Amino acid sequence: MWEKNILITGGAGFIGSHLVRLMVNKYPTYRIICLDKLTYAGNLKNLTDVDNAPNYAFVKADIVDAEAMKSVFAEYEISDVIHLAAESHVDRSIEGPMEFVMTNVVGTVNLLQVAKDSWKGDDHVFHHVSTDEVYGSLGEDGLFEETTAYDPRSPYSSSKASSDHFVRAFHHTYGLPIKISNCSNNYGSHQFPEKLIPLMINNIVNNKPLPIYGKGENIRDWLWVNDHASAIETIFSKGRIGESYNVGGLNEWTNIDLVKYLCRLLDKKLNRAEGESEKLITYVTDRAGHDMRYAIDASKIEAELNWKPSLKFEEGLEITVDWYLKNTEWTNEITSGSYRDYYDTMYQNR
Ligand code: NAD
Ligand code: DAU
Numbered sequence: 001m002w003e004k005n006i007l008i009t010g011g012a013g014f015i016g017s018h019l020v021r022l023m024v025n026k027y028p029t030y031r032i033i034c035l036d037k038l039t040y041a042g043n044l045k046n047l048t049d050v051d052n053a054p055n056y057a058f059v060k061a062d063i064v065d066a067e068a069m070k071s072v073f074a075e076y077e078i079s080d081v082i083h084l085a086a087e088s089h090v091d092r093s094i095e096g097p098m099e100f101v102m103t104n105v106v107g108t109v110n111l112l113q114v115a116k117d118s119w120k121g122d123d124h125v126f127h128h129v130s131t132d133e134v135y136g137s138l139g140e141d142g143l144f145e146e147t148t149a150y151d152p153r154s155p156y157s158s159s160k161a162s163s164d165h166f167v168r169a170f171h172h173t174y175g176l177p178i179k180i181s182n183c184s185n186n187y188g189s190h191q192f193p194e195k196l197i198p199l200m201i202n203n204i205v206n207n208k209p210l211p212i213y214g215k216g217e218n219i220r221d222w223l224w225v226n227d228h229a230s231a232i233e234t235i236f237s238k239g240r241i242g243e244s245y246n247v248g249g250l251n252e253w254t255n256i257d258l259v260k261y262l263c264r265l266l267d268k269k270l271n272r273a274e275g276e277s278e279k280l281i282t283y284v285t286d287r288a289g290h291d292m293r294y295a296i297d298a299s300k301i302e303a304e305l306n307w308k309p310s311l312k313f314e315e316g317l318e319i320t321v322d323w324y325l326k327n328t329e330w331t332n333e334i335t336s337g338s339y340r341d342y343y344d345t346m347y348q349n350r
Contacts, residue, residue: 006035012038013057013088014195015129018226019082021049033059035058036058079123082127086107087156091287094109105256108163109163128185130180132246134182137294138295179243182245183247184223185294186223187320204280210258214290218290219253252295254320
């Protein structure tokens with residue numbers, strides 16, 4: 001009955017929920033099956049606007065559970081996978097790498113195995129969503145290209161690099177029709193406030209210290225989450241099998257400049273005196289093994305698939321800040337309880 005049955009893993013997370021929304025609305029003849037373990041980072045409230053769509057289904061399951069994956073593939077006749085489920089936070093991977101190995105490596109191999117055993121013929125896609133962190137850290141110049149050698153340096157990026165290698169190995173060894181995308185730092189609504197931008201917004205709003213790691217000179221290349229979702233949709237529908245595509249914003253900021261920009265924006269939005277929020281900036285002990293600079297060369301996806309970011313960073317940041325100011329309940333709910341323990345562990349003695 002459905003033209004395709006697309007499994008989106010990690011669909012209740014930050015990027016996944018934006019992608020699920022895009023796919024459900026854009027493809028009414030495809031059934032979108034959102035699968036998520038609902039860890040601390042997964043939240044069904046991210047998906048309330050698609051809950052009742054006829055082409056949407058939700059399954060709570062762990063990708064590490066092979067039997068559960070087999071049943072989902074059989075019950076929903078899964079034709080394609082867009083795989084985002086992962087442990088995604090670098091700082092948490094430094095505190096405890098094993099969860100990252102389990103979900104990001106073992107979970108990915110599980111899914112690959114089930115897809116390989118279930119699919120006959122070529123009319124399938126296994127799209128693996130990965131990160132630019134697999135390429136390591138850049139100096140002052142240069143950009144990550146698809147041909148840049150892998151050089152992961154944190155437990156998180158090592159687990160993602162390993163999963164990328166397994167995805168490619170399943171293509172080369174078994175002919176599984178795969179695609180990989182490697183994206184730079186995302187920002188936008190519904191991002192868990194452990195990541196830089198939502199953490200800083202939340203702390204500015206609540207007049208709490210703004211913890212800058214080291215000197216704040218590390219550089220990230222920021223992309224609006226909806227632009228990442230549209231890049232994934234573009235690669236999934238038009239990209240070549242067996243290929244990798246880098247996705248990024250050509251939008252490099254040092255952490256300190258970005259946090260100062262957020263302070264100025266929020267001073268205006270909160271009717272504070274100019275410079276008031278900046279007083280909250282506190283330099284803290286650096287992240288262990290902190291990668292200096294990430295920056296993406298996205299010319300392949302632009303030339304081949306005609307994809308480009310749609311928004312300027314300043315526009316995207318304002319939309320994001322407005323969303324957090326309007327949705328304080330969403331943030332308050334997830335920052336009570338275990339988030340407080342997390343925050344204390346990470347920041348109290350830093
Ligand atoms: P997130 O942490 O917000 O969401 C991850 C989701 O995966 C959550 O809903 C969680 O419940 C789910 N999940 C975790 N373990 C699972 C398991 N064992 N089984 C099933 N579901 C599980 O992450 P995000 O920022 O939305 O990132 C999504 C993907 O995109 C990840 O693979 C990440 O590596 C990649 N990525 C993220 C960024 C970024 O800037 N956030 C950039 C590039 C790539
Ligand atoms: O590059 C893509 C990656 O971007 C994704 O694969 C990851 O899933 C995602 O978490 C992100 O990783 P980063 O480590 O770059 O993101 P994070 O938001 O944790 O940190 C961004 C920068 O801000 C980094 O240089 C560390 C710094 N930072 C972060 C936090 C949370 C601070 O200075 N203070 C903080 O409190």
